Amino acid sequence: MTKEQAEVKQQTKRILNRFGRKRGNLVPILQKVQGKLGYLPREAMLEIAEFLGIPAIDVYSVVTFYNQFRLNPPGKHSIRVCLGTACHMKGGYITLDAWKRRLCIDRGQTTPDREFDLDIVACVGCCVMAPVSVVDDKPQGKVEPTKVDGILLSFKLKKEKQGKESQ
Amino acid sequence: MKTVSLTIDGKKIRAREGEKVLWAALDNGIYIPNLCALHDALEPFAACRLCFVEVEGKKQPVTACTEAVEQGMVVNTRGPGALRLARTAFELLVASLPVDCAHCPSSGSCELQKIAAHLSIKLKTKRFRKLLRELPIDYSSPLFIYDPNKCVLCGRCVWICRERLGIGTLGFAHRGFDRLVTTFGSEPISESKCLDCGECVVACPTGALAFKDRQGIKSGLGKGG
Numbered sequence: 001m002t003k004e005q006a007e008v009k010q011q012t013k014r015i016l017n018r019f020g021r022k023r024g025n026l027v028p029i030l031q032k033v034q035g036k037l038g039y040l041p042r043e044a045m046l047e048i049a050e051f052l053g054i055p056a057i058d059v060y061s062v063v064t065f066y067n068q069f070r071l072n073p074p075g076k077h078s079i080r081v082c083l084g085t086a087c088h089m090k091g092g093y094i095t096l097d098a099w100k101r102r103l104c105i106d107r108g109q110t111t112p113d114r115e116f117d118l119d120i121v122a123c124v125g126c127c128v129m130a131p132v133s134v135v136d137d138k139p140q141g142k143v144e145p146t147k148v149d150g151i152l153l154s155f156k157l158k159k160e161k162q163g164k165e166s167q
Numbered sequence: 168m169k170t171v172s173l174t175i176d177g178k179k180i181r182a183r184e185g186e187k188v189l190w191a192a193l194d195n196g197i198y199i200p201n202l203c204a205l206h207d208a209l210e211p212f213a214a215c216r217l218c219f220v221e222v223e224g225k226k227q228p229v230t231a232c233t234e235a236v237e238q239g240m241v242v243n244t245r246g247p248g249a250l251r252l253a254r255t256a257f258e259l260l261v262a263s264l265p266v267d268c269a270h271c272p273s274s275g276s277c278e279l280q281k282i283a284a285h286l287s288i289k290l291k292t293k294r295f296r297k298l299l300r301e302l303p304i305d306y307s308s309p310l311f312i313y314d315p316n317k318c319v320l321c322g323r324c325v326w327i328c329r330e331r332l333g334i335g336t337l338g339f340a341h342r343g344f345d346r347l348v349t350t351f352g353s354e355p356i357s358e359s360k361c362l363d364c365g366e367c368v369v370a371c372p373t374g375a376l377a378f379k380d381r382q383g384i385k386s387g388l389g390k391g392g
């Protein structure tokens with residue numbers, strides 16, 4: 001077991017100490033563990049299953065059912081592509097495809113360098129700006145594939161600038 | 168043991184009190200389409216929506232797997248209202264299944280073929296747009312193949328693995344159209360805690376879980392069919 005995995009196990013155990021071994025505690029436990037770790041690693045899910053005395057698949061089943069839970073660590077920047085009705089009509093799925101292609105990940109995943117995580121959202125309430133992508137909690141309007149490239153370029157430039165300054 | 172008498176399709180039968188109509192019918196040689204029903208399960212899943220029957224005195228058709236028998240009950244398994252519901256449910260089901268009986272190891276023993284014949288409808292229905300999931304097939308088990316595309320989510324394998332065998336390898340994951348039967352972390356069967364007992368394969372009503380040796384399909388080399 002790697003150091004990171006052992007750490008995850010430890011932290012999960014610490015949280016589990018506060019709960020009873022009732023199956024009904026599964027969702028509150030998952031919320032607390034995700035609150036602490038940012039996501040639900042494999043080791044954490046196995047630990048929880050053992051604690052509650054249920055098959056590990058049951059934990060996995062609940063984690064994959066609710067949008068709230070994530071199986072991948074959050075990236076430094078979060079990308080949420082709106083697929084609400086208005087954004088769908090304006091080609092939100094094309095925007096999603098553009099993000100997927102540029103970041104080389106699928107929805108619900110994080111880039112290997114943990115810079116970006118990508119997911120979808122139902123509606124963020126600014127349909128006038130459709131298609132919308134929420135980048136680091138800031139809704140960006142009219143995000144067509146070219147704007148996807150623009151946003152990623154600005155992140156790249158910012159990072160390069162920071163790199164130069166710290167040198 | 169207390170028994171009640173009822174009539175199903177004009178045939179007078181006796182059944183144990185509290186028994187569900189589905190089992191009373193099946194035990195007496197009257198077939199009612201079903202996929203998710205398991206006699207040993209404490210609660211009926213009532214997931215497949217195929218066992219609709221009409222009961223005299225009831226306005227709407229009911230699912231036979233959840234309806235308990237009653238003294239003097241008159242059941243019609245061939246009522247037009249019940250058949251209409253069952254047919255629609257079946258057509259919706261096969262609309263997201265790859266139908267390729269000619270290359271399927273389960274052809275002949277497949278419940279879907281039996282149900283289609285019983286309901287006098289085709290497996291290749293044109294009423295609904297075909298929407299396939301196109302998931303990868305798992306050849307990893309030495310004993311069987313798991314093709315999630317052919318899965319009807321009846322939950323029989325999940326129940327058998329968990330309740331009868333107490334292993335709990337299989338379960339449901341994801342939601343809506345993405346829902347599928349899988350292992351923890353969606354790992355290949357061979358890397359899960361599966362003991363290769365094959366009970367789930369026996370329980371599977373379709374070709375989703377099929378033994379490898381049936382058609383000599385070798386690990387990873389078989390056709391997807």
